[in-house]
Amino acid sequence: MKVPKTMRTYCPKCKTHTGFNVNIYKAGKRKGAKKGERRQARRKKGYGGQRFPEQHNQAKVTKKQVLTLKCNECGYGMMRKGMRLKKLEIV
Numbered sequence: 001m002k003v004p005k006t007m008r009t010y011c012p013k014c015k016t017h018t019g020f021n022v023n024i025y026k027a028g029k030r031k032g033a034k035k036g037e038r039r040q041a042r043r044k045k046g047y048g049g050q051r052f053p054e055q056h057n058q059a060k061v062t063k064k065q066v067l068t069l070k071c072n073e074c075g076y077g078m079m080r081k082g083m084r085l086k087k088l089e090i091v
């Protein structure tokens with residue numbers, strides 16, 4: 001699916017329709033020093049290994065893709081509901 005780089009939609013902060021910049025949401029990089037990562041490293045240490053089952057056979061073949069919108073006038077950011085797509089392109 002092709003999505004335009006800019007779109008006009010309602011801005012709840014400006015309380016009117018304004019132009020928005022469109023981007024595809026990307027999850028942040030995992031930081032090894034974070035609490036959960038440290039805890040998991042402690043769990044996996046030594047004899048015993050993985051504590052939770054790892055999911056191997058996924059039912060879905062696509063991931064939900066989220067669009068992030070940013071108001072050109074006030075800078076208000078919001079996200080569009082995720083949709084399942086094989087390919088999402090910003091044109």
Ligand SMILES: [Zn+2]
Nearest residue numbers: 011014071074
């Ligand atoms: Zn706005």
